[in-house]
Amino acid sequence: MTTLMITPYAPYRDGIAAYAIQEVRRRRASGEDLEVLSPLPSAAHLHLRLGGVAGMIKLTSIARKYDRLVIQFFPEMIFGRTKTGAERLAIWTSLLGIVKMVPTELRIHEVQYQPMRDHQSEQTAARRVLEAAAEVTVHTEQERAELSEASGFSKDRIELLDHGSSFAAHVTLSKEEARNRLGLPSDEIVLLCIGFLQAHKGFDRAMQAFLRLDAPNASLHVVGDVRVYHPDLEAHARTLASLADTSERVHLHRRFVGDAEFDTWLQAADTVVLPYREIWSSGVVERAKLFDTPIIAAAVGGLGDQGEGITLVADDGELLVAIAEACGVGDRVEIASSWDGTLSSQQAIQAEIRRRARTDDRPIEAEPSGTQDKLSELEVLDMPHPISLKPWINQTKSLIGRATNWQIHPLVVNANETTTALRDAITLLEQRVAELEAKLDEDEP
Amino acid sequence: MVEARSDVTSPGTIAFIPPRYGPEVVGGAEAVVSETAHGLAARGWNVEVLTTCASDHYTWANHYPAGLSSDGLVSVHRFPTVVNKPARDRDRIGGMILAGQDVPIQDQQLWMNDGLRVPDLWHYLLDNSHRYRAIVVAPYMFWTSFCCGQVDAAKTVVMPCLHDEPTAYLDLFQPLINGAAGTWFLAGPERDLARRIFHVPTNNALVGAGVDVPKSYEPSRFIEEFGIEGPFAFFAGRREWGKGWTDLMNAFGFAVSQGVDLRLVTAGVGDPTIPSHLADRVIDVGFITEEQRNNAMAAASVYIQPSEMESFSRTVMEAWLAGTPVIANAASDVVSWHVERSQAGVTYRTNTELVESLRFVASQPDVAAELAIPGRQYVLDNYAPERVLDAMEQSLLEWTVPVPAEATAGGRAQ
Numbered sequence: 001m002t003t004l005m006i007t008p009y010a011p012y013r014d015g016i017a018a019y020a021i022q023e024v025r026r027r028r029a030s031g032e033d034l035e036v037l038s039p040l041p042s043a044a045h046l047h048l049r050l051g052g053v054a055g056m057i058k059l060t061s062i063a064r065k066y067d068r069l070v071i072q073f074f075p076e077m078i079f080g081r082t083k084t085g086a087e088r089l090a091i092w093t094s095l096l097g098i099v100k101m102v103p104t105e106l107r108i109h110e111v112q113y114q115p116m117r118d119h120q121s122e123q124t125a126a127r128r129v130l131e132a133a134a135e136v137t138v139h140t141e142q143e144r145a146e147l148s149e150a151s152g153f154s155k156d157r158i159e160l161l162d163h164g165s166s167f168a169a170h171v172t173l174s175k176e177e178a179r180n181r182l183g184l185p186s187d188e189i190v191l192l193c194i195g196f197l198q199a200h201k202g203f204d205r206a207m208q209a210f211l212r213l214d215a216p217n218a219s220l221h222v223v224g225d226v227r228v229y230h231p232d233l234e235a236h237a238r239t240l241a242s243l244a245d246t247s248e249r250v251h252l253h254r255r256f257v258g259d260a261e262f263d264t265w266l267q268a269a270d271t272v273v274l275p276y277r278e279i280w281s282s283g284v285v286e287r288a289k290l291f292d293t294p295i296i297a298a299a300v301g302g303l304g305d306q307g308e309g310i311t312l313v314a315d316d317g318e319l320l321v322a323i324a325e326a327c328g329v330g331d332r333v334e335i336a337s338s339w340d341g342t343l344s345s346q347q348a349i350q351a352e353i354r355r356r357a358r359t360d361d362r363p364i365e366a367e368p369s370g371t372q373d374k375l376s377e378l379e380v381l382d383m384p385h386p387i388s389l390k391p392w393i394n395q396t397k398s399l400i401g402r403a404t405n406w407q408i409h410p411l412v413v414n415a416n417e418t419t420t421a422l423r424d425a426i427t428l429l430e431q432r433v434a435e436l437e438a439k440l441d442e443d444e445p
Numbered sequence: 446m447v448e449a450r451s452d453v454t455s456p457g458t459i460a461f462i463p464p465r466y467g468p469e470v471v472g473g474a475e476a477v478v479s480e481t482a483h484g485l486a487a488r489g490w491n492v493e494v495l496t497t498c499a500s501d502h503y504t505w506a507n508h509y510p511a512g513l514s515s516d517g518l519v520s521v522h523r524f525p526t527v528v529n530k531p532a533r534d535r536d537r538i539g540g541m542i543l544a545g546q547d548v549p550i551q552d553q554q555l556w557m558n559d560g561l562r563v564p565d566l567w568h569y570l571l572d573n574s575h576r577y578r579a580i581v582v583a584p585y586m587f588w589t590s591f592c593c594g595q596v597d598a599a600k601t602v603v604m605p606c607l608h609d610e611p612t613a614y615l616d617l618f619q620p621l622i623n624g625a626a627g628t629w630f631l632a633g634p635e636r637d638l639a640r641r642i643f644h645v646p647t648n649n650a651l652v653g654a655g656v657d658v659p660k661s662y663e664p665s666r667f668i669e670e671f672g673i674e675g676p677f678a679f680f681a682g683r684r685e686w687g688k689g690w691t692d693l694m695n696a697f698g699f700a701v702s703q704g705v706d707l708r709l710v711t712a713g714v715g716d717p718t719i720p721s722h723l724a725d726r727v728i729d730v731g732f733i734t735e736e737q738r739n740n741a742m743a744a745a746s747v748y749i750q751p752s753e754m755e756s757f758s759r760t761v762m763e764a765w766l767a768g769t770p771v772i773a774n775a776a777s778d779v780v781s782w783h784v785e786r787s788q789a790g791v792t793y794r795t796n797t798e799l800v801e802s803l804r805f806v807a808s809q810p811d812v813a814a815e816l817a818i819p820g821r822q823y824v825l826d827n828y829a830p831e832r833v834l835d836a837m838e839q840s841l842l843e844w845t846v847p848v849p850a851e852a853t854a855g856g857r858a859q
Contacts, residue, residue: 010567011557012558013550024571040554044564045568170597170599172599225616227550228550229549229550256620257620258598260620261620413541
């Protein structure tokens with residue numbers, strides 16, 4: 001029996017890809033005849049451009065050659081290039097044909113439930129597909145409840161699958177060896193935020209909290225890079241960099257991290273801090289468990305369902321306390337007391353607010369200016385793709401694309417780079433103006 | 446070639462993963478891999494080469510049959526290549542990389558995957574990496590190294606064969622080097638460069654590359670065989686732009702116009718482009734055997750290394766072993782490093798310097814031959830195969846752990 005798994009795959013650095021590789025390895029090691037199809041050319045046996053109707057139709061003809069399918073189902077891969085509800089419905093319909101034809105496991109990841117809640121037609125189409133699937137699996141109780149509620153699909157038919165069931169450590173190092181490799185001191189308490197640099201990961205929250213502590217024997221390391229180039233992600237990375245600049249104990253290691261280095265960090269750390277603003281379930285939690293590294297995580301999504309040994313925090317206050325305790329200075333966290341009414345001027349109140357928050361001399365966030373706001377609203381340009389349900393329109397657009405893309409592409413690249421450069425220049429300019437204004441204020445008698 | 450050592454039990458199984466392997470394959474990294482594979486096999490390691498069916502690195506066409514074969518003591522597993530055509534993304538993004546543009550990471554990944562891929566090799570390694578004590582990948586920039594080098598990084602040794610070129614600076618390659626169990630460097634400047642670009646693991650060694658010492662030379666045989674008249678400069682290698690071929694033709698043409706009385710003999714795979722006005726001064730002998738190459742090295746008045754992109758430069762060592770001086774492109778940090786350390790040659794920074802270097806060899810052949818004398822000892826002292834293998838084996842034993850017998854079972858056949 002031959003199984004086909006449809007998933008992003010190595011060597012792309014992507015959470016689902018890393019997850020899928022480990023499952024493929026485990027299943028093939030157990031003797032299963034398993035092949036892989038990925039949406040981009042990769043180490044997979046096959047590749048097919050998914051995300052649109054045409055790809056899903058082609059998948060139908062490929063799928064029929066296999067005895068079983070496993071689809072790592074997440075919206076970007078399935079619906080990534082669609083623009084209209086009609087296209088989404090066409091994809092659901094094609095998918096229904098596939099799951100009826102070949103026994104299929106739908107492994108649900110990071111699904112946006114809102115379209116199902118907002119549109120009856122989407123909900124019905126999704127439910128039909130789920131009902132026709134041989135198996136529907138998720139990683140957390142939270143996801144199971146949400147999927148069932150949004151789609152109307154019976155919760156009893158949604159199976160819970162341990163997120164880390166296929167995970168294996170990529171390194172076998174002691175903590176001391178791991179620290180040696182990374183050049184970290186052996187006698188310091190090391191806190192770690194690791195993963196792609198994205199606002200929803202909340203690494204800035206951990207940095208803010210850590211910066212409020214007097215923990216001279218501890219350091220916080222934020223490790224990772226943006227997953228793809230995008231002005232918003234770059235802006236967030238700059239925020240993290242500016243926070244890291246304010247203390248010698250906070251470090252941003254902005255680089256593309258491979259599996260081995262990822263695990264080396266997890267082994268080297270005393271505590272992993274995951275203050276996510278939103279998440280479905282976390283692969284980092286499962287990897288940290290492989291090394292018995294304690295975890296502080298925000299109580300969002302399904303993180304609470306990912307087993308014991310996680311210190312869940314509800315808000316920034318709890319995060320501060322948890323981080324302080326991990327740094328061995330839990331007793332030094334100031335308990336907020338009520339105000340005694342001795343302050344009345346705006347400046348004094350403002351200063352007290354900042355003193356209490358311990359943000360008086362530290363940047364909260366690299367706030368974009370109004371001009372930068374406008375720039376950030378500019379979308380990253382992409383090459384136009386033929387989008388239509390009518391094949392002849394697609395073909396015509398493809399032909400036009402082939403004839404003109406060589407001219408358009410440099411313009412697209414140029415426009416994107418110009419936007420970034422402009423934003424950087426404005427940031428620099430605003431900084432210098434602020435410095436000059438501050439200097440003028442000082443010089444004034 | 447080193448004789449098999451029978452008095453030791455095998456320290457383990459090691460996989461070498463070059464993009465190409467075989468007698469027709471001309472390339473420095475591939476030669477080092479082959480030499481090391483055979484050397485370690487002779488020392489009792491179980492050595493497997495996992496490679497492609499290709500022999501041509503332009504087309505990556507499947508030339509050898511897929512499957513298992515043996516090359517002396519070395520087992521060779523070949524896997525079919527898959528090549529995207531027309532590889533528009535690779536061409537487009539490759540142009541951006543060469544132009545030094547800031548290429549987003551998603552485009553870097555697309556560039557890597559929109560060309561040669563070997564999914565069966567990758568899955569073979571995924572299924573079988575537990576059997577190997579060590580996995581050696583080289584050189585860094587090919588899909589085989591990039592992808593396979595990260596399947597089981599904890600036991601992977603990367604021999605990057607790094608040059609100072611735009612691709613080396615891509616974020617894409619950071620995990621390959623930074624996450625490896627160890628790194629072998631062929632020359633000091635290569636390691637310096639790597640340290641500037643990567644967070645090189647503490648497990649790294651300057652091992653060099655082993656160069657076999659020919660038992661004897663018959664220079665007259667080469668001269669007779671190919672009908673070479675008069676003194677000549679020699680170049681052996683890939684006759685392509687990236688290896689300095691075009692510059693060499695331009696510079697040699699200039700030298701000829703300046704009255705330098707030397708011929709240029711070249712050797713390598715494929716048909717090189719030789720300007721018509723140099724047709725009677727540049728003699729290309731095509732692909733030659735190892736013995737013919739050694740004889741040519743000995744017969745030449747000088748060996749020219751025009752390439753800037755060298756991570757070791759085996760042919761320079763072969764010239765010195767044969768007692769022949771070297772004229773090298775000073776833009777190659779590695780070859781300049783060898784020349785500075787050995788004092789057995791000169792480097793040039795401009796075409797005029799090359800012309801004068803050639804004029805020196807043509808007019809003072811005895812002094813030039815004398816210049817070459819310390820070169821042989823330099824190679825023997827630093828790159829004798831046994832010495833290099835000692836360093837490699839020592840690092841493998843230090844950086845990797847033996848695989849328990851029970852763990853070598855399982856896996857999947859090709």
